[in-house]
Amino acid sequence: MNNVVSVYFSPTHTSRSVTQAFCDGTGLPVREYDRTLPAGREVPIDLPEDALVVLCAPVYGGHTVQLYMNELQKLHGQGQPAVIISVYGNRHYDRALQDLYHAAVQCGLRPFAWGTFIGEHSFTSEIQTGRPDADDLHAAEEFGRTAIASAEQAVMLEESEVPGRDVDYGMIGMHGQRLGHLTPNRPSPTEDCIQCGICAAVCPLGLIDPKDSRNIQESCMKCGACVKLCPHHAMRFPQEDFRIVQEDCISEFGSDIHLPEYFVKQ
Ligand SMILES: Cc1cc2nc3c(=O)[nH]c(=O)nc-3n(C[C@H](O)[C@H](O)[C@H](O)COP(=O)(O)O)c2cc1C
Ligand code: SF4
Ligand code: SF4
Structure with a gap:
């Protein structure tokens, strides 16, 4: 070898x-x-x-x-x-x-x-x-x-x-839905975004417009790259159901x- x-x-x-x-x-x-x-x-x-x-x-x-x-x-x-x-x-x-x-x-x-x-x-x-x-x-x-x-x-x-x-997604989260159930959300930038284009460069699906991070196509896989790799912490999933999934995951198996x-x- x-x-x-x-x-x-x-x-x-x-x-x-x-x-x-x-x-x-x-x-x-x-x-x-x-x-x-x-x-x-x-x-x-x-x-x-x-x-x-x-x-x-x-x-x-x-x-x-x-x-x-x-x-x-x-x-x-x-x-x-x-x-x-x-x-x-x-x-x-x-x-x-x-x-x-x-x-x-x-x-x-x-x-x-x-x-x-x-x-x-x-x-x-x-x-x-x-x-x-x-x-x-x-x-x-x-x-x-x-x-x-x-x-x-x-x-x-x-x-x-x-x-x-x-x-096994049998676990029911504290909000009553099955864990792992994700609706087709996509992220969006906050006002802290400086349009540096990094999120576009790290998206595995090429969904984010490099010239305008507000312009994001559908079919996001929720991989987290744009959120975690934004140097200004300006990208996030604003939807309430995504926050619920996060909370449930933290409480069910986070620790x-x-x-x-x-x-x-x-
Ligand atoms: C859509 C999606 C589904 C996931 N499902 C599971 C899962 O079933 N079980 C689990 O333990 N982690 C799950 N994860 C977490 C990832 O496996 C984990 O964070 C991994 O470290 C990410 O790898 P990466 O850093 O190479 O992208 C999921 C992540 C995503 C984005
Ligand atoms: S990486 Fe962050 S600051 Fe840069 S364009 Fe994307 S959301 Fe905006
Ligand atoms: S979460 Fe992943 S797939 Fe979705 S827009 Fe961000 S980088 Fe692309």
Whole structure:
């Protein structure tokens, strides 16, 4: 194994941090394919035969975010060993790792290790603020070290060795609606906006007009990038129902204790 190819999607950069810490742990040269932005998704992915492949993306609604699943269909593996990583916002990863496992197998890779890590929630900075923290990133590096030691003789995971559970939004929030139910809202800027264009540049769907941040197209995925990466804290979801979802998420699972988990098949 001479190098690592990492393919990730990460609007608010928690999955990116985990992936990069994992790659640091391997000690090998890394080629990164960031599929977050439209321009990044145009770059053809080269998978050398001697590469370890790392696939990492956030959990959206108990699954691996669909946009990234579409990207995986473009990969053409030749049996390279692969590591699958789901990053979630402290509720659960539900089916997300299994989505990655099936996609990896389908595109010709051999997943032999999985990891789940916690990231600050996309909807609010009040859930697991600042995660992945130093301990999480240390765990991701350790995962990288452990995985690379087994990559040459990698034995592919069985389907049953990849954890998951039914997507469960059964929790009813304190306002009576099912958690995870999101109406088709979009963000809008406050009067603190200086029209710097950063939110437009970080939107994975290219929905925001770079010349006028008030002009935002429909079909927002609520990834949080424009809100969290605005240097003036001027972008937000003003809708009442979005505030209710935030509050319910904070109260239902915001302070649960979850730690990184990983497994490398020997
Ligand atoms: C639309 C949407 C749905 C989400 N669903 C879940 C979920 O089902 N479970 C969970 O724990 N976190 C969920 N999250 C939170 C993200 O998985 C988490 O914050 C992750 O760290 C974001 O990754 P990123 O920083 O790479 O964008 C969701 C986020 C979004 C935007
Ligand atoms: S990043 Fe913030 S300040 Fe800059 S245009 Fe967007 S909302 Fe306005
Ligand atoms: S407009 Fe929606 S999809 Fe685009 S960055 Fe903002 S939250 Fe994400």
